[in-house]
Amino acid sequence: MDIKELQDVAAQVRRDIIRMVHGAASGHPGGSLGCADFLTALYFQIMDIDPAHFTREGAGEDMFFLSNGHITPVLYSVMARRGYFPISELATFRKLHTRLQGHPTPVEGLPGIRIASGSLGQGMSVAIGAALAKKANQDPHLVFALTGDGELQEGQIWEAVMFAGAKKVDNLIVTVDYNGKQIDGPVNAVCNLGRLRAKFEASDWMVLETDGNDMKKCVQTLTLAKTLAHHQKPVVIIMKTEMGKGVDFMEGTHKWHGSAPNDEQAQAALAQLPETLGDY
Numbered sequence: 368m369d370i371k372e373l374q375d376v377a378a379q380v381r382r383d384i385i386r387m388v389h390g391a392a393s394g395h396p397g398g399s400l401g402c403a404d405f406l407t408a409l410y411f412q413i414m415d416i417d418p419a420h421f422t423r424e425g426a427g428e429d430m431f432f433l434s435n436g437h438i439t440p441v442l443y444s445v446m447a448r449r450g451y452f453p454i455s456e457l458a459t460f461r462k463l464h465t466r467l468q469g470h471p472t473p474v475e476g477l478p479g480i481r482i483a484s485g486s487l488g489q490g491m492s493v494a495i496g497a498a499l500a501k502k503a504n505q506d507p508h509l510v511f512a513l514t515g516d517g518e519l520q521e522g523q524i525w526e527a528v529m530f531a532g533a534k535k536v537d538n539l540i541v542t543v544d545y546n547g548k549q550i551d552g553p554v555n556a557v558c559n560l561g562r563l564r565a566k567f568e569a570s571d572w573m574v575l576e577t578d579g580n581d582m583k584k585c586v587q588t589l590t591l592a593k594t595l596a597h598h599q600k601p602v603v604i605i606m607k608t609e610m611g612k613g614v615d616f617m618e619g620t621h622k623w624h625g626s627a628p629n630d631e632q633a634q635a636a637l638a639q640l641p642e643t644l645g646d647y
Contacts, residue, residue: 373404373411379642380407381613383447383646385633385640386647389629393469394439394461396626396627397610397621401610402608404585406441406445407445408585410431411445413590413593414431415429418479428508429510430497430501432484432513434488434490434513435487435513435515436470436483437485439470442471451478451479455647470483491528492523493512499536507597513541513542514544516543516547517549517550520560532570532571533570537601538597540592545605545608549624571600572602574604575604576604585606616636
C-alpha cells in the first residue's frame, strides 16, 4: 500500500474504535485512537504475516504481541480489516460469550491472538520468549511488541529489558506508545520515566524515535528497525502519539483513557472521522 491507502485504513480504524466502544458502553478509546496509524502500518505494510493461515506458534512468519492489552479496539479493527476474522464481528466487541473481549484472549480461538494480555508489564517478556524460540528454530522472522508508557512503571519491564540486551535478542522490535498519559493522569506526574532513551541504551538496545501519528514516519521508522534487526541488539522505538488522536475533545487529556462516549459524543466524534472503507 502507498501512504494514502494506509492513511485511509487508519481513518476507518478510528471510526471502528469509536463505534465499538460506544456500542459496548465501555472500553479504551484514547490509546486506541493514538495507535491507529502505527498498527495500520505494522499490519498492512511491515510484518510478514498470513492471516488466512494463522497459527498460535507463528512459525515462518512475523509475530506481534500487544502488551498494553486494554487497547483492543484498535487491534481488533486492524486485524479484522487485515483479514483475520470478519469485519462484521467488530459489532460483538465486549459482548458476553463472544471472542472480542475487552482484553485479548486466545481462549475462544480468535485468529491473530496468541496470548491473553493487559495485566501490564508482561507482554515484553512473552515477546522475548517468542523471539528466543524463533532463534532456536532457526526461523529468521521477527517478533514485534507494543507497550504503553505508563506500563513502563512496571518492574517486570526492566527485567525484560536487561535480559534482552544481555542475551542479544536481536530479532525483537519493541515499540513504546509514549503519549504521556495514563489512567490516573500525566505519566510524569504519576511516576516520571526519566531519561527513557538512555535507560534502553544502557541496557544495550538500539533506540529509534518517531511520530506515531504520522503515517509516513511510522512506515519509515519500522522499515529502518527491520534493517537493524539481527545485529546483536534488540531494537526499541520510542513513539510519540496523541491520546485520542483524530477527535478534538478526546485529545490532550487522560480522561478518555478508559471512558466510552455517550450517543451525542459518539456522533460528534464520528463527524470528525472520514468513512473511507465502509462501516461494519
